[in-house]
Amino acid sequence: MFIEITDIQKQYLDKDNNPLNVLTDINLKVEKGEFVSILGPSGCGKSTLLSIVAGLTKATSGEIVVNNQKITKPGKDRGMVFQQAALFPWLNVMENVTFPLKKEMSKKQAEDQAKKYLQMVQLSNYLHHYPHELSGGMQQRVAIARALAMNPDTLLMDEPFGALDEQTRSRLHGQLETIWTETKKTILFVTHSISESIKLSDRIIVMGTKPGTILQDIQVDLPRPREQYKKEMLEIEEHIMGYLKKEIDKVVSEELANASNT
Amino acid sequence: MHPTLKRIIFFTSIIAFWEIGSRLELWLPIILPSPTMVLDALVTGFEDKTLIYDLVASFKRLGVGLALSLLIGSALGVLLAKSKTADETIGTVILALQAVPSIVWLPLAIMWFGMNETSVIFVVVLGGTFVMTLNMRSGIKNVHPLYIKAAQTMGSRGWDLFVRVIFPASIPHVVTGARLAWAFCWRALMAGELLSTGPGLGYTLRFASDFGNMALVIGVMIIIGIIGYIVDQLIFQRVEKTVLKRWGLES
Ligand SMILES: Nc1ncnc2c1ncn2[C@@H]1O[C@H](COP(=O)(O)OP(=O)(O)OP(=O)(O)O)[C@@H](O)[C@H]1O
Ligand SMILES: [Mg+2]
Numbered sequence: 399m400f401i402e403i404t405d406i407q408k409q410y411l412d413k414d415n416n417p418l419n420v421l422t423d424i425n426l427k428v429e430k431g432e433f434v435s436i437l438g439p440s441g442c443g444k445s446t447l448l449s450i451v452a453g454l455t456k457a458t459s460g461e462i463v464v465n466n467q468k469i470t471k472p473g474k475d476r477g478m479v480f481q482q483a484a485l486f487p488w489l490n491v492m493e494n495v496t497f498p499l500k501k502e503m504s505k506k507q508a509e510d511q512a513k514k515y516l517q518m519v520q521l522s523n524y525l526h527h528y529p530h531e532l533s534g535g536m537q538q539r540v541a542i543a544r545a546l547a548m549n550p551d552t553l554l555m556d557e558p559f560g561a562l563d564e565q566t567r568s569r570l571h572g573q574l575e576t577i578w579t580e581t582k583k584t585i586l587f588v589t590h591s592i593s594e595s596i597k598l599s600d601r602i603i604v605m606g607t608k609p610g611t612i613l614q615d616i617q618v619d620l621p622r623p624r625e626q627y628k629k630e631m632l633e634i635e636e637h638i639m640g641y642l643k644k645e646i647d648k649v650v651s652e653e654l655a656n657a658s659n660t
Numbered sequence: 661m662h663p664t665l666k667r668i669i670f671f672t673s674i675i676a677f678w679e680i681g682s683r684l685e686l687w688l689p690i691i692l693p694s695p696t697m698v699l700d701a702l703v704t705g706f707e708d709k710t711l712i713y714d715l716v717a718s719f720k721r722l723g724v725g726l727a728l729s730l731l732i733g734s735a736l737g738v739l740l741a742k743s744k745t746a747d748e749t750i751g752t753v754i755l756a757l758q759a760v761p762s763i764v765w766l767p768l769a770i771m772w773f774g775m776n777e778t779s780v781i782f783v784v785v786l787g788g789t790f791v792m793t794l795n796m797r798s799g800i801k802n803v804h805p806l807y808i809k810a811a812q813t814m815g816s817r818g819w820d821l822f823v824r825v826i827f828p829a830s831i832p833h834v835v836t837g838a839r840l841a842w843a844f845c846w847r848a849l850m851a852g853e854l855l856s857t858g859p860g861l862g863y864t865l866r867f868a869s870d871f872g873n874m875a876l877v878i879g880v881m882i883i884i885g886i887i888g889y890i891v892d893q894l895i896f897q898r899v900e901k902t903v904l905k906r907w908g909l910e911s
Contacts (some may be wrong), residue, residue, distance in 0.1 A: 454809050474815035485808040487908045488828045497824070498814035530908040548814060 400430035400584050401451070401552065406460035408446055419609035420446050426462070426603065426612065435595035436603045437638065439645050443610030444588045445481055448554045451549040451586065452478045464552060474498065477550035479558040481588075483537035485529040490524040491516065491540050498548040515543035518564075518573050535562045542570070546577060553585045560590065571597060575622065592638050596631050597624055604638060606645045608652065614641055665842065686749040698882070701875035709767050710864070711883070717859040718849060725784025726845045730838060737796020737837075747797075762787035762844070763851040770856070778874045780852040780860075787848030788841030795840065799833025800826060835903050839896040846888055 406424035436444050449455040453472040462469040473619040483552050485494045495625045499508035503542045519539035538561050559567045589595050595602045604614040675695050698904030705711035740747045762783050803826050811825040838878035853862025868876035904910040
């Protein structure tokens with residue numbers, strides 16, 4: 399297995415220093431080249447899980463092995479697209495995308511590489527703009543180009559298309575699919591959108607909340623491109639909706655209980 | 661009305677009132693010489709080049725003093741931000757020292773270095789160092805964690821992370837620190853020169869005062885004010901504005 403997540407637990411201390419279980423008993427195995435989506439209600443620990451795989455957050459217990467190496471720190475083998483764009487405001491678009499490439503290739507090569515991916519996200523005309531001059535969705539596309547240009551074996555994407563309009567999103571779906579089939583990257587893809595996860599992934603992990611656990615591991619066996627399987631996709635969507643609804647109801651009723659207590 | 665127009669009218673009326681008052685001898689020239697006398701004193705000063713020598717001498721001290729205070733201040737700031745122990749020990753001392761106007765060091769400096777250039781520069785350096793330290797420190801401490809995380813996933817760490825992410829991310833604080841350091845150094849320089857030796861604007865100010873040349877006193881004060889204004893408004897404010905905008909801290 400390419401990624402092995404074993405018995406991951408994560409606790410944070412809340413403001414009264416009581417441990418708060420964010421993730422419990424997370425076990426997940428991902429094959430090389432697999433496209434895995436993670437779905438779950440807000441606050442169930444999706445970003446936390448991705449951050450642990452990236453090596454940015456330490457798990458309370460458990461271990462993660464990627465490509466036969468135990469994860470203890472971040473590395474260029476795992477590229478990350480954060481929920482917020484995380485561009486460096488003092489660098490222009492081109493400099494942001496070439497940031498991770500500086501060490502391993504010449505300036506010219508790095509810029510060509512960057513241009514290729516910026517063209518893919520339709521931002522060729524913005525090479526010399528600074529992040530504050532771009533819209534939120536454009537910033538997010540630069541961040542996607544930056545992660546792709548680094549060419550990591552594993553891509554960790556935290557709601558990368560959340561801030562984009564429907565058309566741009568669907569175009570980027572196509573491009574991500576192409577990159578994925580061409581380069582056989584392993585992708586962990588966090589999303590809120592059930593249809594997005596069905597359209598893109600081999601497998602969908604449905605997470606529940608309080609504490610965050612894996613509820614379902616759903617294989618999506620439709621051939622690609624999947625646009626012509628509208629009916630099958632809808633069936634899967636309803637199936638997943640059933641699980642998620644219970645979880646979301648749980649969050650809502652807890653909120654209501656808390657509200658009436660205070 | 662345009663602000664520039666308002667300012668022109670404002671200053672013209674003040675100067676007109678001042679000139680007319682002097683001509684009508686509402687006050688004695690030794691108390692307040694007229695604008696024409698001040699202008700005369702300035703023209704004479706620039707023609708015989710004494711004011712030019714003063715300006716050059718003052719700027720030389722300021723340049724050396726400010727540069728040293730920015731260097732030392734930044735280094736101390738990085739140290740305080742990176743080392744908890746340093747922050748808890750040296751940090752406290754610096755907070756206390758920052759509350760002391762640097763000119764009070766002059767008597768000690770004169771004992772250590774003599775009544776000379778070094779003493780004045782010493783006071784100037786002390787004037788700017790601690791604000792720079794405190795701003796550099798908070799700049800580094802307030803770098804958005806997301807920038808650091810993003811850089812780490814791109815393989816940056818250690819020195820590379822500091823030079824390419826942490827330092828640039830703290831530039832807005834560095835600029836503010838430099839601006840305050842300049843203002844403190846400029847004030848310390850004038851005080852230092854007033855109390856020690858020349859040439860220099862502060863020294864000429866005292867010299868003119870000792871000889872009752874009030875026109876020159878006011879002329880030099882105007883020069884000091886104008887230089888302060890130009891450097892602050894035209895240089896630092898602009899740089900600060902550009903940086904804040906670029907760094908996305910201002911819309
Ligand atoms: N640094 C932290 N300290 C304390 N609690 C935290 C911290 N980071 C996250 N949490 C908590 O952990 C839980 C999971 O957060 P996380 O960001 O992983 O959720 P998520 O599934 O990504 O949600 P969303 O879909 O809204 O992005 C939340 O309840 C959050 O309050
Ligand atoms: Mg999240």
